[in-house]
Amino acid sequence: MSKKPILVWFRQDLRLSDNRALSAAVATGAPVMAVYVLDDVSPGAWRMGGASRWWLHQSLTSLSASLKTAGVRLLLRRGAAPDVIGTLAVDTGATAVYCTRSYEPWAAKVEVALKTKLSTHGSELKRFAGALLREPEELRTQAGDPFKVYTPFWRSLSSKGAPAVPLPAPTQITPVKSKIVSDDLAAWTLLPTKPDWAGGMREHWQPGEAGAQARLRRFLDAALKTYTEDRNRPDVEGTSRLSPHLHFGEISPHQCWHAAVAAAEQQRGADKGLETFCKEIVWREFAHQLLVHWPHLPEKPFRPEFAAFPWSKDKAALRAWQRGQTGYPIVDAGMRELWHTGYMHNRVRMIVASFLIKHLLIPWQEGEAWFWDTLVDADLANNAASWQWVAGSGADAAPYFRIFAPVTQGEKFDPEAVYVRRWVPEIARLPNSVIHAPWTAPDAILKTAGVVLGKTYPHPIVDHAAARQLALAGYEKVKAANATAG
Numbered sequence: 001m002s003k004k005p006i007l008v009w010f011r012q013d014l015r016l017s018d019n020r021a022l023s024a025a026v027a028t029g030a031p032v033m034a035v036y037v038l039d040d041v042s043p044g045a046w047r048m049g050g051a052s053r054w055w056l057h058q059s060l061t062s063l064s065a066s067l068k069t070a071g072v073r074l075l076l077r078r079g080a081a082p083d084v085i086g087t088l089a090v091d092t093g094a095t096a097v098y099c100t101r102s103y104e105p106w107a108a109k110v111e112v113a114l115k116t117k118l119s120t121h122g123s124e125l126k127r128f129a130g131a132l133l134r135e136p137e138e139l140r141t142q143a144g145d146p147f148k149v150y151t152p153f154w155r156s157l158s159s160k161g162a163p164a165v166p167l168p169a170p171t172q173i174t175p176v177k178s179k180i181v182s183d184d185l186a187a188w189t190l191l192p193t194k195p196d197w198a199g200g201m202r203e204h205w206q207p208g209e210a211g212a213q214a215r216l217r218r219f220l221d222a223a224l225k226t227y228t229e230d231r232n233r234p235d236v237e238g239t240s241r242l243s244p245h246l247h248f249g250e251i252s253p254h255q256c257w258h259a260a261v262a263a264a265e266q267q268r269g270a271d272k273g274l275e276t277f278c279k280e281i282v283w284r285e286f287a288h289q290l291l292v293h294w295p296h297l298p299e300k301p302f303r304p305e306f307a308a309f310p311w312s313k314d315k316a317a318l319r320a321w322q323r324g325q326t327g328y329p330i331v332d333a334g335m336r337e338l339w340h341t342g343y344m345h346n347r348v349r350m351i352v353a354s355f356l357i358k359h360l361l362i363p364w365q366e367g368e369a370w371f372w373d374t375l376v377d378a379d380l381a382n383n384a385a386s387w388q389w390v391a392g393s394g395a396d397a398a399p400y401f402r403i404f405a406p407v408t409q410g411e412k413f414d415p416e417a418v419y420v421r422r423w424v425p426e427i428a429r430l431p432n433s434v435i436h437a438p439w440t441a442p443d444a445i446l447k448t449a450g451v452v453l454g455k456t457y458p459h460p461i462v463d464h465a466a467a468r469q470l471a472l473a474g475y476e477k478v479k480a481a482n483a484t485a486g
């Protein structure tokens with residue numbers, strides 16, 4: 001009698017190497033059924049956005065090809081995951097479902113529902129770690145609480161020693177014999193057609209496991225050494241751009257960590273870059289443990305007193321921000337990079353987020369939602385934690401009164417305006433001395449550069465000094481709410 005199958009449920013672990021769930025299933029010697037479920041039901045408001053769907057299509061194409069080479073077909077199904085996986089497991093007589101743990105609050109509920117469903121049919125759910133270096137429950141303060149501050153979290157994580165060594169990809173996987181029906185990926189219509197806005201994404205990205213490994217290699221060879229200095233510069237490619245690959249699990253943080261350590265051993269003077277890079281990877285861990293312990297992080301301010309902030313409902317201002325038409329070049333450059341490529345440099349994310357919250361006084365949740373739809377690396381934990389960090393309402397957040405001045409930020413981090421010229425070409429002919437603040441340019445210079453403010457490029461949507469005063473006044477209300485609560 002042939003062995004009963006194991007169902008490997010792929011989620012945010014779209015890779016063959018260092019995939020503990022897959023390797024464990026293969027090691028049993030049982031036939032393997034590989035399944036991905038497009039679940040637009042369970043996440044509620046956090047169903048995947050447009051840019052993520054584009055990425056997912058490519059990533060599944062790549063995963064499917066790799067699995068085929070190893071001997072199995074990737075089955076695609078659509079619907080609420082506990083129902084779809086549960087029914088498939090029962091119908092095929094699978095003894096168990098193996099998966100990698102996910103940390104979104106809705107995903108955790110899905111795991112519980114599936115476990116219950118399987119257990120009533122004599123099957124089981126086996127959940128494996130692998131998306132994070134350490135499980136959130138492993139790291140606690142001395143008092144036994146979850147961490148709210150990054151630095152002690154980092155110290156605690158790094159004191160545990162090197163993360164687990166990555167596993168190799170299985171080369172041969174035994175398939176199930178029976179023919180099981182799969183959806184057609186194209187029928188999921190994950191790709192935009194009318195209009196096809198993904199041209200810039202195709203230019204910039206290679207989704208999938210091979211693309212992730214190539215990106216890591218390129219970063220380690222070209223930028224690890226200078227990462228500490230260059231990571232804040234949007235005008236150079238100084239960061240890894242691994243975020244979408246990490247989000248979809250095309251690469252594990254363990255693989256990034258160990259490859260970076262090995263690269264630094266080969267390169268003189270890369271120790272500092274290595275430490276900074278590992279610390280950034282650990283910001284991802286920190287955000288995930290925050291989300292696990294504070295599941296309302298994506299919706300509600302971590303510091304409840306921020307609910308008292310007098311937010312604006314100015315839809316026109318929100319739209320100007322989304323379209324990159326605020327009249328502040330570094331903000332507009334960032335928003336246009338995002339729209340075109342599905343990505344924005346971290347420094348610029350901080351600038352545009354601060355501008356939305358503190359210059360336009362628009363709730364951070366609006367920005368979070370826009371990023372959710374437009375980022376290829378949209379990630380519930382990282383996005384929510386970062387927006388709250390900028391808003392000042394988060395755990396270990398930047399103080400609210402630290403308001404980024406967009407002109408100074410542009411001059412400091414894009415000194416030759418290479419980034420601004422790339423994304424805001426209509427002001428490209430302005431000299432460096434005024435390009436970050438076109439409204440300060442004398443008429444003659446504007447004319448020579450072909451810039452007509454209010455016509456070819458907007459006037460600034462708000463005045464920095466006045467906006468700053470309004471934001472600080474709003475913050476007084478938060479302080480008052482805190483004092484009342486205290």
Ligand code: FAD
Pocket residue numbers: 231239240241242243244246247280281282283284285287344345346347349350353371375377378379380382383384386387390
């Ligand atoms: P690198 O500098 O090469 O860093 C390596 C990896 O570390 C990243 O790929 C990422 O996984 C992790 N990382 C780096 N910085 C952070 C951070 N601050 N928080 C958590 N993880 C981090 N990142 C996302 O992955 N998804 C998001 O939806 C997201 N939304 C953001 C929203 C705002 C307002 C801000 C300010 C930041 C956001 N970030 C988000 C964090 C950060 O901007 C990106 O992770 C980073 O820019 C990705 O580029 P990279 O891969 O080249 O980063």
